[in-house]
Amino acid sequence: MTKEILPRENISEKTIILDVGCGTGQTSAYIAEKYKCKITCLDNNEIMLEKAKKRFKSRNLSIETKHGSVESLPFGDESFDLILSESVAAFTDVSKTLPELRRVLKPNGVLLAIEMVLEEPLPKEELTTIKEFYEVPRILTVPEWNSLFQKANFQQINIEKVNLQFDESDFESATDFSISEQLDDKLFAILDQHLQLTEMYRNIIGFRVFKCCV
Numbered sequence: 001m002t003k004e005i006l007p008r009e010n011i012s013e014k015t016i017i018l019d020v021g022c023g024t025g026q027t028s029a030y031i032a033e034k035y036k037c038k039i040t041c042l043d044n045n046e047i048m049l050e051k052a053k054k055r056f057k058s059r060n061l062s063i064e065t066k067h068g069s070v071e072s073l074p075f076g077d078e079s080f081d082l083i084l085s086e087s088v089a090a091f092t093d094v095s096k097t098l099p100e101l102r103r104v105l106k107p108n109g110v111l112l113a114i115e116m117v118l119e120e121p122l123p124k125e126e127l128t129t130i131k132e133f134y135e136v137p138r139i140l141t142v143p144e145w146n147s148l149f150q151k152a153n154f155q156q157i158n159i160e161k162v163n164l165q166f167d168e169s170d171f172e173s174a175t176d177f178s179i180s181e182q183l184d185d186k187l188f189a190i191l192d193q194h195l196q197l198t199e200m201y202r203n204i205i206g207f208r209v210f211k212c213c214v
């Protein structure tokens with residue numbers, strides 16, 4: 001999805017980008033190699049950041065990594081031209097996260113957030129099961145996200161449902177899991193439950209790309 005939406009932005013070598021909740025740094029590495037711009041990535045999980053650093057080192061990329069929370073960003077006001085939040089804000093207290101993202105964007109800056117949305121109402125127990133499994137405080141609908149972005153003072157909120165067709169032989173687009181050497185067996189059970197929930201709620205839990213301008 002990132003590969004689909006990034007070419008529409010005006011990214012040059014001078015663009016300063018922040019990738020929040022960068023995980024293992026797959027997107028940051030892709031951006032640094034394609035656009036040769038300055039990119040900083042942040043995550044609150046040390047293991048994710050270690051994997052990201054290892055990836056950048058192996059590809060000889062100079063990408064700054066920061067440990068911290070998107071709810072309280074360790075950056076000054078108006079620091080970035082473009083922020084990417086790929087499946088991150090939904091896991092946080094958005095009433096803190098969205099104003100923080102807005103604060104660190106420069107005038108005319110852009111936030112691209114790819115976030116989970118609730119497409120249709122669900123019975124309370126089923127919603128609770130999903131929220132507890134993913135440890136998300138809420139699953140927001142599109143209008144709820146829209147009004148929270150507005151409340152955080154973002155302008156021109158463009159909301160898009162991107163339908164991607166994956167070819168099973170397209171390994172380039174696959175998620176690179178960067179698996180740890182020693183894994184607790186319970187993590188496989190968690191992955192299995194994630195796959196089951198994804199299949200069960202494929203028409204109820206969706207994603208949108210929110211493009212929000214300053």
Ligand SMILES: C[S@@+](CC[C@H](N)C(=O)[O-])C[C@H]1O[C@@H](n2cnc3c(N)ncnc32)[C@H](O)[C@@H]1O
Nearest residue numbers: 021022023043044045048069070086087088091
């Ligand atoms: C679903 S993963 C997405 C990773 C990456 N953006 C991607 O698309 O591959 C969510 C990431 O957000 C990070 N995260 C969750 N809460 C966070 C917070 N409050 N501050 C910073 N990162 C956070 C997690 O550690 C994880 O790496």
